[in-house]
Amino acid sequence: MRILIDIGHPGHVHLFKNFAYEMQKKGHEFLFTCREKEFEIELLKTAGLRFVSFGKKYNTTPGKLFGLLKFDILEIIQGLKFRPDIFMSHGSPYAAHASAILRKPHISMEDTGNMEQVRLYLPFTNNVLTSNAFHRELGNKQIWYNGYHELAYLHPNRFIPNPSIYNTLKIKPDAKYVILRFVSWNASHDINQSGLSLIEKRELIDYLQKKYTVFISSEGKLPDEFKKYQIKIPPEEMHNALAFANIFIGEGATMASECAVLGTPAIYINSITAGTIKEQEAYGLLFNFINGNGVLDKIKELDSIEDIKDVFKNRRAKLLEDKIDVTAFLVWFVENYPRSKKVIFDNPKIQFEYK
Secondary structure, three states: EEEEEOOOOOOHHHHHHHHHHHHOOOOOEEEEEEEOOOHHHHHHHHHHOEEEEEOOOOOHHHHHOOOOOOHHHHHHHHHHHHHEEEEEEEEOOOHHHHHHHOOOOOOOEEEEOOOOHHHHHHHHHHHHEOOOOOOOOOOOOOEEEEEOOOHHHOOOOOOOOOOOHHHHOOOOOOOEEEEEEOOOOOHHOOOOOOOHHHHHHHHHEEEEEEEEEEEEEEEOOOOOHHHHEEEOOOHHHHHHHHHOOOOOOOOHHHHHHHHHHOOEEEEEOOOOOHHHHHHHOOOEEEEOOOOOOOOOHHHHHHHHHOOOHHHHHHHHHHHHHHOOOOOHHHHHHHHHHHHHHHHHHHHHHHHHHHO
């Protein structure tokens, strides 16, 4: 089987890489396509995955409209060259449109529910795989599974944190540190949304630096006053850094959810929420704020918990009991497609064979 996967975000490389590794062991071939946004190309190279880059993404509205046409054409061209049996993506309109034109199935993963994007790909997509925690009904193409995207690469079957990250971060072993994540607010789903103000960021950093080593991961350019905190590690090391952090505070849902499944206390500050975020909050692994109000009080509350890492380790264990190994499930679903979609519709509990 030949599979073409389009990547739209660094997290999508993590989402699909273990799936590609497992399928390659079985003799299947892959091609990844992407745009240059943040760390997609570095991650694809590090993962050793074959890929083609379509160049820079566009951030303005006219640019995005032009990019939709341009990247559709480039995806079709790669489809003609690679001749995939299946297209896959996380909600990529380019993969969906190319698959329809080339008359091949498109399987999408979805966890954001950005309806502007969903409307662009759903009519051209055969099936959409969503977590049971997903907050939208997408019709008869939707297939529910009991997991999160983050469990495709951070499930204990797939990832064991490496304590050498302390050397990479250039801090003492077992030193207390926090990671802050700021987003650029340039994505289409970020319009009219908000997180932390500049004043609130200063306030948090002023408090945190007295107790922790502070690292900042930023999607956009950092103000000069924050540059000394910028985390400088290879992008593939970020999950190790998140795993050993004492607290994560950030505006990005992906990193917040990654911390939740790793057992790292996560504070997510964004007016956009999601079913995954709400469910992880119910497990006591994540705390969601629509803005900076109350965030510092929550940090102080977490500071007061004795053996906090053990407390959150136990909460994580409960979550893992309830969830599946998403990569193992995806391998079964795609390798047996299209028969597998009837099987899962008839017997949803079959997914629990993939723990």
